[in-house]
Amino acid sequence: MHRPSKIVLIGAGSAVFTQGLLADFILATDLHPLEIDLVDVDEEVLGAISSVAQKMVDSRPCDIKISASTDRREVLPGADVVVTTVAVGGRRAWETDVFIPRQYGIYQPVGDTTMPGGISRALRMIPVMMEIAQDVAELCPQAYFFNYSNPMTAICTAILRETGVDVTGLCHGVLQAVEHLAKFIGEDPSDARAIGVGINHLTFLYDFRVSGRDAWGKVNEVLAWQRRNMPMPAKVTDFFSSMGRYNPARPVYYDNLFSWELYEQLGAFPAVLDRHVVEFFPERFAGGAYYGRVLGKDAYSFENVVAWGDRDHADLLLRAGGEKDLNEQSFHRSSGEHEQLVDILRSLYQDERKVFSVNRQNQGAVPNLPQDAVLEMPAVAAGRGFYPLFLADFPDQLVPILERRIQVVDLTVEAARTGDRGLVVQALLADGSVTSRETAELLADDLLRAHREYLPRFFR
Numbered sequence: 001m002h003r004p005s006k007i008v009l010i011g012a013g014s015a016v017f018t019q020g021l022l023a024d025f026i027l028a029t030d031l032h033p034l035e036i037d038l039v040d041v042d043e044e045v046l047g048a049i050s051s052v053a054q055k056m057v058d059s060r061p062c063d064i065k066i067s068a069s070t071d072r073r074e075v076l077p078g079a080d081v082v083v084t085t086v087a088v089g090g091r092r093a094w095e096t097d098v099f100i101p102r103q104y105g106i107y108q109p110v111g112d113t114t115m116p117g118g119i120s121r122a123l124r125m126i127p128v129m130m131e132i133a134q135d136v137a138e139l140c141p142q143a144y145f146f147n148y149s150n151p152m153t154a155i156c157t158a159i160l161r162e163t164g165v166d167v168t169g170l171c172h173g174v175l176q177a178v179e180h181l182a183k184f185i186g187e188d189p190s191d192a193r194a195i196g197v198g199i200n201h202l203t204f205l206y207d208f209r210v211s212g213r214d215a216w217g218k219v220n221e222v223l224a225w226q227r228r229n230m231p232m233p234a235k236v237t238d239f240f241s242s243m244g245r246y247n248p249a250r251p252v253y254y255d256n257l258f259s260w261e262l263y264e265q266l267g268a269f270p271a272v273l274d275r276h277v278v279e280f281f282p283e284r285f286a287g288g289a290y291y292g293r294v295l296g297k298d299a300y301s302f303e304n305v306v307a308w309g310d311r312d313h314a315d316l317l318l319r320a321g322g323e324k325d326l327n328e329q330s331f332h333r334s335s336g337e338h339e340q341l342v343d344i345l346r347s348l349y350q351d352e353r354k355v356f357s358v359n360r361q362n363q364g365a366v367p368n369l370p371q372d373a374v375l376e377m378p379a380v381a382a383g384r385g386f387y388p389l390f391l392a393d394f395p396d397q398l399v400p401i402l403e404r405r406i407q408v409v410d411l412t413v414e415a416a417r418t419g420d421r422g423l424v425v426q427a428l429l430a431d432g433s434v435t436s437r438e439t440a441e442l443l444a445d446d447l448l449r450a451h452r453e454y455l456p457r458f459f460r
Helices: 015-027 043-058 090-102 115-139 152-163 173-184 216-229 257-266 273-280 302-320 337-349 396-418 421-431 437-450
Strands: 006-010 034-039 064-069 081-084 144-147 192-199 202-210 269-271 354-361 374-382 385-388
Touching: 006 015, 015 034, 015 043, 015 302, 015 337, 034 043, 043 064, 043 302, 081 115, 090 115, 090 302, 090 437, 115 144, 115 152, 115 396, 115 421, 115 437, 144 152, 144 337, 152 354, 152 374, 152 396, 173 192, 173 202, 173 216, 173 269, 173 273, 173 354, 192 269, 192 396, 202 216, 202 273, 202 396, 216 257, 257 269, 257 273, 269 273, 337 354, 337 374, 354 385, 396 421, 421 437
Parallel strands: 006 034, 006 081, 034 064, 081 144
Antiparallel strands: 192 202, 192 374, 202 269, 354 374, 374 385
C-alpha cells in the first residue's frame, strides 16, 4: 500500500494537539511503519513531549519511530508530510494580544484570528511561517505541507503569495458545526453532511443534509419550537462554556445566540459557533457586550482558556517525568481535527477521492469570491493532490461579509511582510473594532512595542 514514511511535526510543544495527533497515528496501523520527527525551539518542552511520545508508542502495538530536534532543517530532508502547529511567543504573547486591546475597550474571547489580537498574532507568525515554507521548498519539495497554526487564513495567504509553496490549512471547525446542527435536530452526526465556504473560523454552511435529504426544514422547525418553548433563562452562567465546549446531546439555541441570529438573517449557519464568529462582527459587540455578558471575561473566558493551556503544559512535564500517567483519553476522542489528517493522508496516498473541508486558494472554485483568496471550502483529496469543488451557487448575500474580512487579511499579510506600521493601522481600521485613526495608531504602537522581540521587520 502506498503510504507516507516520514512525518515532521514543527511546533511539537503544542501538548494536547501533539498527543492527540500521535495517538491517531499510533492507532492507524495501516500507515505503519512510520517515522515521526518532533521539532520545537524550546528544548525543555521538546524533551518532555518526546518522552511522552515514546511512552505512548510503547503503550500500544505499533511500528513507529520517534525522533526529536530543535533544528527543523536537520529533519526535513526526506519528509513526506510536514505539519505545523507553531505559536510564536506562546501563551504569554497570546495574553498580550488580548489584554492590550482591553485597555482600549476591545474584548475578545479568542484573539487568534481577527480583531486586534488576531492581527497582532499574525505579525509574529507570518515571517516565521514563511521561513518554514522556504525550508520545505528547499529540503523536501515533494512533501505535503499542512498548517494548523492560527491565524490560519493570514498564514496560508502569506505562504502562498510570498513563497509559492503549496500549503493546506486544516481546522475542525466545519466538522464541529455539522455535528452541532445534527445534534440540534436529534440526528446522528455520522449521517450529516454540509457544504460550507468562508474563511477559517467564519465559514458559512449553506447546504445541510442528513441521510442525503435537505435538513434545513427540520432545523427551522426545531429552532422555532425552542424559541417558543425554551426562553433564555435569566441566569445564563451554565450556558456559556469558557471554551465553547458546551455540547450537550441536544443543543439549545441560546448556547450560540449570535450564530442562530446570523442563520435566520442570512440563511446559512456559521462555523465555528459564537466563540469565534463574534470576533468577525466587532461593531455588533461594542465594549464586548454580549447578551448581558462581556466577551472574553464571563462569556467564553479567555483567562480560563490560557489557564487550561498552562495546566496542560504542566501535565506534560509531569507525564514526561513519570509523575503522572499517560492521558489515555488521547486514544479515545470524539471526532475532531487530529484524526482528519490521518483520513486525508489515506485519501491522498490511496487515491480514495474523499471530500474534506480545507483552507486553500480559491482559484475559481467559488466564482463570486476573490480568486487569490484563501478560502475554507470542500475539496477532493486524490492521488494527484487536492481538487476544490466548483461551487457556483455560493449565496451572493454572504459575499460582502467575507470580502471585508479578506481585505483585513490582505492588509495584515502585507504589514507582516514589509514591517510597515502604517499598514498595521489600516488593518486595525478595516477590521472595525477601532473607529478612529488616533486610537488605531496608539493601539498599533502598544502592540508592536510589546512584541518587539518577535518583530524585527518593524524595528530595523
